[in-house]
Amino acid sequence: MEEEEESMEEEGGGGGGGGGGEAAMDDQNHNNWGSGGGYERHLLGDRLLRGSPPLAGPAEAAHRGAAAPGAGAIAAAININASTSKFLMNVITIEDYKSTYWPKLDSAIDQLLTQSPGDYIPISYEQIYSCVYKCVCQQHSEQMYSDLIKKITNHLERVSKELQASPPDLYIERFNVALGQYMGALQSIVPLFIYMNKFYIETKLNRDLKDDLIKLFTEHVAEKHIYNLMPLLLEAQSTPFQITPSTMANIVKGLYTLRPEWVQMAPALFSKFIPNILPPAVESELQEYAAQDQKLQRELMQNGFARGDQSRKRAGEELTYNGSSTCASSRGYR
CATH class of the missing domain: 1.20.1310.10 (Cullin Repeats)
Incomplete structure (x- = not known):
């Protein structure tokens, strides 16, 4: 019997050593959270964006079906959980x-x-x-x-x-x-x-x-x-x-x-800059469109913009032809 008790004490001591290892692991995880990087942060962001609070502490235990702790343990867990959550989440007030x-x-x-x-x-x-x-x-x-x-x-x-x-x-x-x-x-x-x-x-x-x-x-x-x-x-x-x-x-x-x-x-x-603003052209208005285009070409010539070599065309031919076709096409004439 005494040997069994001694064995249990030794196992308890070993458990304490394991607890120290777990604590060290917790510290490491805590620091990893504090750095703001890693998979956990993205999970947290996704839950917040969906309007769902992160599971933590007693809520997480209940979610997993764990046994409910006593009132004192709950209060302690809430206090620890609140400060830890604020740290982990980097709460922005x-x-x-x-x-x-x-x-x-x-x-x-x-x-x-x-x-x-x-x-x-x-x-x-x-x-x-x-x-x-x-x-x-x-x-x-x-x-x-x-x-x-x-x-x-x-x-x-x-x-x-x-x-x-x-x-x-x-x-x-x-x-x-x-x-x-x-x-x-x-x-x-x-x-x-x-x-x-x-x-x-x-x-x-x-x-x-x-x-x-x-x-x-x-x-x-x-x-x-x-x-x-x-x-x-x-x-x-x-x-x-x-x-x-x-x-x-x-x-x-x-x-x-x-x-x-x-x-x-x-x-x-x-x-002049937005297509299909004006209604489609009609054939009866072609002469008016040609006159407008001729006026524009005369103004350009008066401001120093020459029409180039016209030796192969009869006088006025280009004005009449181009004026009709250009204005008609600008108004969607078919």
Whole structure:
């Protein structure tokens, strides 16, 4: 009997040694969690994105059918589990979001909104993407969306005021720069906030982030300037090469993207850059189209654009023929 007791004590001592090994293993696992890497973090993120809390402690034991511990053990497990879970999950409080996470996003958005084409932006896209992902997992999507909209709205209001102060001879070019710069920024901003778009805007608001941000430019810039901009565009159209063709095309196409009904303000202008704006041509109007084309060619010649060698053609033949065919084809005549 005594030998059996001694044997059990020795086994208990060995068990203590095993417990020490398990504790060391727990410490190692704890550190691995704290580093923020590994398979467990992805499982945690996936459960949070699905709206499911992670299983831990007594809840996990109950889930697996384990025996229920006593009240004291439960209380101790809850306390330990709460502190451990916070450590493992790297819980982001609203204060953490406001003081640490949003400032990083705010700075990156600033740089993206103000960059010029071809500029190098010294930001870590991976870091920004990770910030957005963590904030979504920690249920800060609504606050983040609100901050993003407010941030971009303030930027666009400043852009609008700068345009209002522009002289007429620079107005079209500056509007073109503002439009191109903003649309270029969206190509980076929208992908960075893809998790917020997927798990909050599309799911809860039934909208799309890109559409929302384009609408902001329409409301805070384009709508405020369209009635000043359109007369200048029409004037530039009547004076060839007052502005570059590429600038005219960018603005007209951009306005059509923002609000297609603006076509009604200047159908002839939009028809030069947007297909199928005007109704199909009819044969009875061919002479009128030819006259318009002849007028355009005369204006080009007056501004120094020669028609080239016409020695093989009778005078006026090219104007009449090309005028009819070009205008008819531009109106969809068959």
